[in-house]
Amino acid sequence: MLRWRQLVGVGLIAILALGISLVGFSQKPYEGEVLRLASMADQFTDYLVVLGRQFEELTGARVEVDVLGYVELREKVVLDYTTNTKQYDLATVDIVWTGEFAEKGWTTDLTPYINRDYIELNVPDILPVTWTQGEWNGKQVAFPMAGYVNSLIYRTDLLGDADEQAAFLAEYGYELTAPRTLDELEDVATFFSRPDDGMYGLVANGARGPAVAQDWMEYMRGFGGRVVDREGNVYVDSPAAIQALELFVKIFDEWAPPGAPNYWWDDRETSYRTGMSVMQSSWSIARAGYENPEISLVVGKTGMGITPTASGDNPAFGFGGWGIGINADIDPDRQDIAWEFIKWIASEEIQKEWMLNDGAPIRLSTLLDPELNEAMPWLPTMLTMFIHGDGDYRPRVPEYSQIQDILGLRVNQAITHELTATEALTLAAEEIRELYAD
Template sequence: MKKKWNHLRKVSLSIAAVVGLSTVLAACSGGTKESATDTKDSSTGKQAQTIRLVAANHPWTEAIKPLLPEFEKETGIKVKVDSYFEDQLSQKTSVEFAANAKSIDVVMFRPLQDGKQFEKNGYFSSLNEYVSKEKGSTDDFVPSALGSVKKGDNLYGFPVVTESTVLYYRKDILDKAGLQPPTTLDELKEQAKQLSDPDNGLYGFVARGKRSPAVTQFSSFLYSHGADFMKDGKATLNTPEAMEAFAYYGGMLKNYGPPGTLNMSWPEAMAVFTQGKAVFYTDASALYTNATDPSKSSVADKVGFAPFPAGPGGNHVAAPPAWAIGIGANSEQKDAAWEFVKWATSKDIVLALQKTGITGALTSVWDSPEGTEKFPKDLTEAIVTNNKYGIPYDRPAIVNVGAARDAIGDVINAAIEGKDVEAAAKKANQTFQEILDKE
């Protein structure tokens, strides 16, 4: 084991330069297809077993590739990796799965964007039988991350990349004002109001305001107000708690945010913060290098991180996996595929990947000094705290999530514009309920 770990340590150092976490872990770019052919095992002369991993062009994929020879050496199973743009991946896997193709052994997927549809269509093989034979194989996963790849008692994937909503803030501005990072939403509002100075180009708060992209980050505000998108199949966007959350989020951006918020997804909101024009910013933890990299951020040495503040409903924050891996339902090599899934999500491998900046899904790795040395200390503490209160979804956990996000985004936009939140929430709730009824 010591020899193996030394090998992984060397590999993790070499892949750190390749991974490149300058972009959000939850987003992908580029499109490559990597092929491999079966070869004979040099020790036995027999044809080696090969499985196919269909994955996203993503830092996790790039980080796992240099480790594959170790897996092949341990198991005798070779891995062929085909990687694609994020949208290409969804299209490619959908077409192959729908055709009942046997060619996908392991698939990388977005639990909250594609996972529900794939699970509903029967594209995944259940992992329950494998997990039941290996007691404790799921015990180390962050609960909210594991919860996103389950339907009832059926486990159909293992999370590999996680994120949660954290509070980014300007340490220098808070220090000068004699303030500590806010721990409640009330404190966040008070400090944003106190520190906002728009006449001098400084705004108290910035976050996503664009219709659909805003939903995932608004979700934590919704949960912390004691509300949710739905309950028992019924839309709940018009409950008093939900409307209070919409009003709070919209009010923060309307009163203390920069101009143009309605057009801001994460790149635009992050740019406001990294240009030194905002005191507070809430968004995904996976984006942190954009704020701390001096080549991208004018305030890189002034950025602090804190857990998502508690609201009237307590401590609740969206902490889902951005990516997971599962086994194709029609794979003829399910046992070999399971060996890869088990290996890729083992503590040794997750630790090696996390040492390069990949935000994994194992509690023990987040609790270890080795697993967190890549990250700012206060960011690690924020993530670990968030994991304790994590909700396994940052958007409605349904199949037709795109239409649902649009409906919810309409209410967010209405609140930012100072329009009638109650009327917008009632209208959106009706639209959302129609979506749920169709499912």
Template sequence: MLRHLALAAAFAALTAAGPALADEDAAAKAVEAAKQYSGTTITVVAEAGLQALLDTQYSGPEWEKLTGIKVKVVELPFEEIYTKTILEHQAGTGGYDTLLVSPAWLADVVSNGAVEPLDPYIEKYGVKAEFDDVNPAFKDWMIYNGKTYGLVVDGDVLVTYYRKDLFDDAENKTAFKAKYGYDLAPPKSYKEFGDIACFLTEKYQPKLYGAGVINTGYTHFFFSERFRNHGGKFFDEATMKATVNSEAGLKALTEMVEQNKCMSPGIETWGFAENLSALNSGEIAMTISWPPLGRWTQGVNIDDKALSWVPATKVKDKIGYAVNPGGHPQLASGFLSAVSPDSKNKDAAYLYAQWMHSKSQSLKNVMRPVGLRDPYRLSHYDSPEYQALWPTAKDYLVVLKEGASQGLADISFIETFKYQDAMARAVNAAIGGEDPKTALDNMAAEWDQITEQVGVDKQREAYKVWAAKPSAYRQ
């Protein structure tokens, strides 16, 4: 009888604790656990510029107030974050505690031993149920070869932006269908993207051009997306010879070059800023770019002085959002928060990462003007607060969710930077006038050299790990 009474009491206690456990919050758990490290300092790596302002203006001071832990921010340009992370680890000084890692670098930082496996910390401090709230494509980012090495803090996906007023214009719709045989609507293929760009340019130039794109700085993202939507694979897995110069590669690169002819004069040298300016000023009818444009075209989040460079919008309430042509947009860059294996404050470093990644804290971050954090949780897309930021925010969030769910991960194997750089130079060469086939053959030859330098067998294993992810190849 006593045994039965004891079991009944234990069951009652577990039942009573059920709601509390269900409501457990990763942010609150991180704060409570971190208080034991009050008075210490953690050094956090942040991308220089708007991104770092999230840590310096908001998260760092808030974390110190909540936990007593000071946050020292090291700002690094994007192109230096990976190299300095590796160099710092090789020096073994423990100069960084909480790291910033782009998913493309994961194979490299893991193979170099430059990141701490996080599974023991998640088991100790985490709330695993919160991982169910992460869009599956972004959840894939966190894991390499079965181990968790980072927590998502920024979910990037390329988006198609288009002028609803021009696409809905009755005269445009009639004329377009008469010429091309299908309805004027957000493009479902890259051929349609080119058709629409040419049609609108022919009608409205020089006042307005049918499309504008980014042709400098980030071209490997745009080629990589088109290449895979055309069915391309990066390597022959048996030989590890590059296949970027395949029929799919030639089709993708030729389209990019040819479609530039229907865009604004000087398009060949446009970067992110030029493209944003043209969209906000009403000079282009369509583009493909990162999520912040969704807010900035509506004049949302640009009242912070750090965003004074963002051009005033003339297209508020005129911009629509769509999943990119092909249906599988690039998950271009994004960031994970990770822990240095050389940190002298690993638990405190991890707890800051868990707090930033958590449901409650991350929702604040993706709505703030600085930081350039973009939604990655299902609760972000469904947030009434986010949906109320502007009249069509709900439509925007639907596109981000759908696009990311079917998105294509950045390449991530050994020496990823070198492969990306070779890809970008090949694309830029073709945009500058070189024969696309020649540019692709040169890229393939350079990729083969890099693979030989890494070691064919070593690279094959890293490639297999990446290629096994659902977001590597969607077809």
């Protein structure tokens, strides 16, 4: 009798021990942890939320994504970092915030993590230009997450139309093609500007603030101009920059829809996607959207070409987009979990999945993937642009936000004819020099 009892007792203990070990084995590594991520509201964001849920299923760590507009995002994360409230563990970091975030030590240097997980991350597969999303003086304060290139977006149905081509040839004496020089851009924009038919040749952002400043800098790059260098030398009042602003003013005077001086990025994209505007200089993240009939009236009618430059030679492409950084104030254990999330979303498999769902590439393998190339025939063009990408045409210096604010006002004053191009940039240069003098 006693033996039976002993056997039953041992058996129960064994079952209990097995049960405990099985529970322990199946438990997810970060069960109960919560990562709070502040993200820019852009086309990639919806799927970032989905990825957050997948990460929870895999690891147990819940990812709460706070989706914010451009201005609000910067405000919220900067206030979080400066007041050490640890509200966010992770944040999407605009390429142009790199210098400021690095100098202030707001996001942690990821170099040790990257070196440790070099093989697992397949670092050589990550396109070199994308490292500008977070690289500053040997530190990597954000990891590349969504790479954008600026290119000329145009209507292939209009530029390829036989009647339009004949009329253009008769008027300008050369073939109508996607413009490669700024002179050609002017001709094509003028040719297609027909306000009475509700059609406008070329559109750009004009709203005071980051919208107008960033769009103008892309044209300034086309003229070979620059704003400042890392030593604080100011070039924004150079003849090339003034010439670029004169052309920029002309866009609003002659070729853009009436409301363009108050356009933000979404307004500009809407103007193109609704067929109102024929050409725009735009970020590649928007490219897939032109083929989505739910948001586009120009499905199958879009071409993606080089951004015209003054000479048409040595094409380079403005590079931008979003990295992802870890709040430097949070505990090292939480930083480790946050890094696991970054590593996971940057993996080849997830990057491909994200790309199929409005993501933006950072890897060579993503841009060469046969399945993706079949779904997105513009990827080879995009790869060329990434290879020739310039991540520094907007100065990624610590003073960028204030420089952008100055340009956001002065360029807007030029397009609304409160100031001439020369007056606007002379004032901007004085103000930027004062900024460095302080």
